[in-house]
Amino acid sequence: MIEWMLLLAYESNYYVSRGRSISIASSSHARIGLSLTEANSVNLPIIPNAELASQKFLGRGCYGVVSSAKWNGRDVAVKYPLDPSQDPSNVLGIADPMVHAKFRKEACLLITLNSPYVVKCFGFTDKANGVVMECQPQGSLRDLLEQHWQRGKALSCVAAHKIQKAVANGLVYLQAAQVAHCDLKTENILLDDVMSAKLGDFGCAVDLTKPIPIKHIVTPKCKAPESWQSGQYSTQSDVFGFAVTMLEMVSSRDPFYQAESSMVPLEKWVVAGNREPIPKKCPESTAKLIQWCWAQKPNDRPTPKQIVEYLDKNPLDEEPNSPSCCVIC
Numbered sequence: 001m002i003e004w005m006l007l008l009a010y011e012s013n014y015y016v017s018r019g020r021s022i023s024i025a026s027s028s029h030a031r032i033g034l035s036l037t038e039a040n041s042v043n044l045p046i047i048p049n050a051e052l053a054s055q056k057f058l059g060r061g062c063y064g065v066v067s068s069a070k071w072n073g074r075d076v077a078v079k080y081p082l083d084p085s086q087d088p089s090n091v092l093g094i095a096d097p098m099v100h101a102k103f104r105k106e107a108c109l110l111i112t113l114n115s116p117y118v119v120k121c122f123g124f125t126d127k128a129n130g131v132v133m134e135c136q137p138q139g140s141l142r143d144l145l146e147q148h149w150q151r152g153k154a155l156s157c158v159a160a161h162k163i164q165k166a167v168a169n170g171l172v173y174l175q176a177a178q179v180a181h182c183d184l185k186t187e188n189i190l191l192d193d194v195m196s197a198k199l200g201d202f203g204c205a206v207d208l209t210k211p212i213p214i215k216h217i218v219t220p221k222c223k224a225p226e227s228w229q230s231g232q233y234s235t236q237s238d239v240f241g242f243a244v245t246m247l248e249m250v251s252s253r254d255p256f257y258q259a260e261s262s263m264v265p266l267e268k269w270v271v272a273g274n275r276e277p278i279p280k281k282c283p284e285s286t287a288k289l290i291q292w293c294w295a296q297k298p299n300d301r302p303t304p305k306q307i308v309e310y311l312d313k314n315p316l317d318e319e320p321n322s323p324s325c326c327v328i329c
């Protein structure tokens with residue numbers, strides 16, 4: 001409940017500042033290729049919910065449940081708020097104004113983004129607060145990793161490298177658009193049938209041209225030290241999340257056990273400079289990149305462009321699942 005109250009505070013802040021500072025919004029949207037009129041009105045198509053025939057469950061997170069659907073003959077994914085009748089911990093109903101504001105805000109931001117590395121938004125439903133998006137049929141990277149972990153395996157280096165590069169390119173795009181994702185983790189990286197990865201879940205994303213709410217709720221495991229300490233979110237704090245994401249990709253089990261088993265709360269643990277161990281068999285170039293990306297000080301981390309350049313210079317050619325590649329020691 002407290003989380004939702006904070007969100008309401010956030011939403012009010014978001015809409016007020018958006019209304020007041022049209023010129024800032026316009027310049028930010030111009031950078032990402034939108035006309036002034038589109039930027040000011042946030043041209044969000046409203047899609048009749050009745051036109052969407054829900055098909056298959058794709059996944060769920062803390063706030064939403066996502067299913068595939070057919071719309072105008074095309075496959076789409078629709079994110080609806082979690083239904084409290086199915087999840088008793090979710091105390092608010094889908095008709096609640098706070099839920100409406102949160103989901104509409106996500107659709108409004110996502111619709112302004114246009115990159116092959118970010119999931120596209122087609123609109124918002126007239127009922128039930130559905131965010132209608134491009135469908136990434138293989139779901140989240142986390143789902144894929146869990147399938148591997150069940151067999152005690154890590155993702156092949158080739159696949160991991162391809163996904164890392166797509167995510168890094170997504171961050172290059174977001175930096176230019178002055179948007180911070182703020183919740184970069186394997187659950188929010190979405191895959192299609194040929195392992196092309198796109199960034200999804202912009203529910204926590206912020207427009208970097210506007211003040212960031214004091215209480216901004218994001219997933220602890222991908223939260224950078226400066227975000228814990230002073231609520232600072234930036235492209236460089238997304239780079240920290242990228243490091244955590246890479247660590248999961250080179251592990252053959254869920255790597256977050258050190259922090260959890262520690263008696264020190266995660267916040268203090270990370271702020272003190274602690275990090276999960278990198279598997280010994282992780283390719284050296286990847287291990288170096290992880291360490292660079294989770295440097296304590298944001299300015300000591302690479303920019304997204306530097307990450308892309310680094311990945312280009314360090315291709316990983318090993319055969320998928322070769323014994324020398326990405327296997328935890």
Ligand SMILES: Nc1ncnc2c1ncn2[C@@H]1O[C@H](COP(=O)(O)OP(=O)(O)O)[C@@H](O)[C@H]1O
Pocket residue numbers: 058059060061062063064065066077079119133134135136137138139140143187188190200201202203
């Ligand atoms: N466009 C999409 N295509 C396919 N699966 C998706 C898509 N968007 C989300 N999902 C799946 O639904 C899950 C929850 O969606 P997400 O937007 O992360 O919700 P939450 O805000 O609750 O975390 C994701 O982890 C993923 O498994």
Ligand SMILES: [Mg+2]
Pocket residue numbers: 061062187188201
């Ligand atoms: Mg999510």
